[in-house]
Amino acid sequence: MGWARKILRVNLTQGTCTPEPLNMQWADEYLGSRGLASKYLISEIDPKVDPLSPDNKMIMSTGPLTGTMASTGGRYTIVTKGPLTGAIACSNSGGFFGAEMKFAGWDMIIFEGKSPKPVYLYVENDRAELRDASGLWGKSCWETEETIKKQHQDPQIRVSSIGRAGENQVLYACVVNDLHRAAGRSGVGAVMGSKNLKAVALRGTKGVGGIKDFKGFMAATTAAKKVLADNAVTGEGLPKYGTQVLMNVINEMGSLPTRNHKDVQFEDASKISAEAMHEKRASDGKSQLVTNAACFGCTIACGRISEIDKGHFTVVNKPEYWGASGGLEYEAAWALGAANGVGDIEALQYANLLCNEQGMDPISFGATVGAVMELYEMGVLTSEQIGVDAPFGSAEALARFTEMTALGEGFGVEIGQGSKRLCAKYGHPELSMTVKGQEFPAYDARGIQGMGLTYATSNRGACHLRSYTVASEVLGIPVKTDPLVTEGKPELVKAFQDATAIFDSAGICVFTSFAWTLADVQPQLQAACDGDWSMEKLNLVGERIWNMERQFNTAAGFTRKDDDLPPRLKTEPAQTGPAKGLVSGIDKMIPEYYQIRGWTPEGVVTEETVARLGL
Structure with a gap:
């Protein structure tokens, strides 16, 4: 049947966790995950609700193929009203969290209200409870995941959490699972933070039952996997180069937005490309890319695992960033790089690590920095105001802005509001490269x-x-x-x-x-x-x-x-x-x-x- 036929309703105000049957008529009309969660949200909230008020709801949802043998069947979505836009927000993430929700026997978790103190939700199969997260508040996504696994003495627990960005209501804060997979856009992490919900930790051992026609499903998924394997993009390009394969391609097409969309080609695109991630560094003889990685059930494996240059100015005294971790995807490399005219791939990886660590969408963050750099070059913003010299191309400014925004310090608080609000405040709304505020x-x-x-x-x-x-x-x-x-x-x-x-x-x-x-x-x-x-x-x-x-x-x-x-x-x-x-x-x-x-x-x-x- 694909669905677990069960949802968990968590009232954070009252501290209750209540199971409910899934509305199967809606499942038939809206399928699951994005469609079904949106139907629930729209049926339960006022469209004019303040996204950061307790009256907004946040839904984590799987689809009928999540957790099955379907290739890439590890996705889950977070649906809410988004604080960055005021529109419906639906943010999708890979990794292993979605499949674990299904293994625990749940299609969906609906969060409503606001907890009086920081909490996290712990779910083990049918058992669900809210636990005190006071000791986790102020911690990064990485520290939160590690601490929860240690507390429960279970390395197999899957954790989705917010970092400092979500706590500080950065309007494009994301929710991070499995250290570097994220429900990334529209500020779902800020909504989670507004509810005093630090994390969701899942442990499921039920598996996915009730596939209607098991033999037919095996045949269909096997045939579909062969289509992926035989395709040049999903069978060769993405596994080898990841989404970063696009950097040089889009640049040559004259469609790579550069320096806040002033230009359409970036002269240093090749320095921040997939090919550059493969090249050996002069400093240590290693390439930034360590290996590729896959989410649950994925036969494509486009994920990047990278290692930063230990001698780079951003991390020279920060050994905590020296290990292998999530690497640059195309969108992040573009937003942190070409959008700001920055051609230093190690600086991009440092900013990317901080976005993962503290739970921040690198697309909205990087694009907002592009607007700040243009305002700086116009003389509208000064180094005294923003705390750093910030011409286009400054890797130092990019690194500093990432730290300030991730930690909610200085001018980073304004960058955390996104480019629409920032550009309007400083008299140049036309410099915000957004639609509906995103x-x-x-x-x-x-x-x-x-x-x-x-x-x-x-x-x-x-x-x-x-x-x-x-x-x-x-x-x-x-x-x-x-x-x-x-x-x-x-x-x-x-x-x-x-x-x-x-x-x-x-x-x-x-x-x-x-x-x-x-x-x-x-x-x-x-x-x-x-x-x-x-x-x-x-x-x-x-x-x-x-x-x-x-x-x-x-x-x-x-x-x-x-x-x-x-x-x-x-x-x-x-x-x-x-x-x-x-x-x-x-x-x-x-x-x-x-x-x-x-x-x-x-x-x-x-x-x-x-x-x-x-x-």
């Missing part, structure tokens, strides 16, 4: 037109993972489209958005979609889950999830004007590369996209669409 990822909307529409319409604010048209526009998956044109992009974006909602809700990694289409996922769901999971139904469920999230945002106060890009991308043409002379064609694409979606010209879901999707 910073852009690593693709310039002038050189990859579909990504501009993806950012503008993403329900959780600027995001690449909601509709990764880079697959089509750059890599030719499943079909090659021209990245420089707007024609056909509204249809492409809608198709990617609806399909991605299914991948997320099933409990599998979106990276499988480099090789899989929904036709590869469908037989796995059909064999695992009760009921009919035809292609027709999956397409409908994906569309239903997207429109439900849209309805929530509309009720929260978002309008047509929020589906837009910053003026820089619409008025300042790319200066170099294939996209030279181009701006984003977002204004042309939006009306067409709304029409295809079955929304009004103002972007509101119509009554006809509501009826058709059973919303």
Whole structure:
């Protein structure tokens, strides 16, 4: 049946943990993980609630394929109302935590209210209790995980926790599990901190039972794994180079946002690329990359395990950072590097380590630093105000800002509010490279037109993972489209958005979609889950999830004007590369996209669409 059919409701105000049956009608309509958790959240909170108030809820959720033999079936999501954007926030993480939740017999954990003192949730199969976390408050994610494992004398416990960033309400704080996997975007860690919830520790020994057709499921997952292994991206590129394989590719396309999107190519891209991570250093003869790593059940293994140069200025007196740990992914390397003009890969790895250690989204953090550096170069911010000289390209400033923001010190408190609030405060809102208050990822909307529409319409604010048209526009998956044109992009974006909602809700990694289409996922769901999971139904469920999230945002106060890009991308043409002379064609694409979606010209879901999707 795929689902454990059980959810845990944790009332932090009252200190209670209560099991409930899963609403199976909703499971049939919204599948699981992202879709199902969003349905629960939207049914239980006021869309206008203050994200950091006790009235907001936070849901950790698995999908029906989480914990199974499906490749990459280790994902879980955190759904809440996001403090960075005020929109629905749904943040997805890999590692082993999601599978452990399923092994303990739970589909979902709903947190409500606020604890009067710091606590952590401990779950061992059917037993769940809140425990005192006073001794953990102020500790990093790394220290928290280690301490909980020691306290319980069980190294197999899986822990998701917040660091100082979540405690200090950094608006893009994340929730970190397995030391360097994170529910990374939209500030879910700040919500967790606002509830005085330090960590969730799980131990499950039940396994996943009740697969509907076990033989059929084995056949479907085996066939799907072969598709991944035979694909150039999932079978070769990602295992060897990780997501960082994209750095030089996107730079050559003239779509690598550089120095707060002033430029579209970075002259030092090769110095912070996947290839650079493999190169031997002159200082110690070692490469930064130690090995690749995989999350639960993953046959791709795109994770990076890296070791920093012990002699680098950032860590020369900090042996605690010398060991092998989570390495740079493409988005982090871009945000900490090209976005700020910093070409020092060791400084990027140091900043990345601090983001993992204290639970902070490196995309929003790095992109906010890019805005700070531009304001500094304009003379709007001074070194006296911010505590450091911060021209574009300064690795020293990047390192110092990471420390200040992670620990909530000095100007780091302002950086922790994100670029939208910071740029508005200092009189230049146009320099915030955001949609709905969330910073852009690593693709310039002038050189990859579909990504501009993806950012503008993403329900959780600027995001690449909601509709990764880079697959089509750059890599030719499943079909090659021209990245420089707007024609056909509204249809492409809608198709990617609806399909991605299914991948997320099933409990599998979106990276499988480099090789899989929904036709590869469908037989796995059909064999695992009760009921009919035809292609027709999956397409409908994906569309239903997207429109439900849209309805929530509309009720929260978002309008047509929020589906837009910053003026820089619409008025300042790319200066170099294939996209030279181009701006984003977002204004042309939006009306067409709304029409295809079955929304009004103002972007509101119509009554006809509501009826058709059973919303």
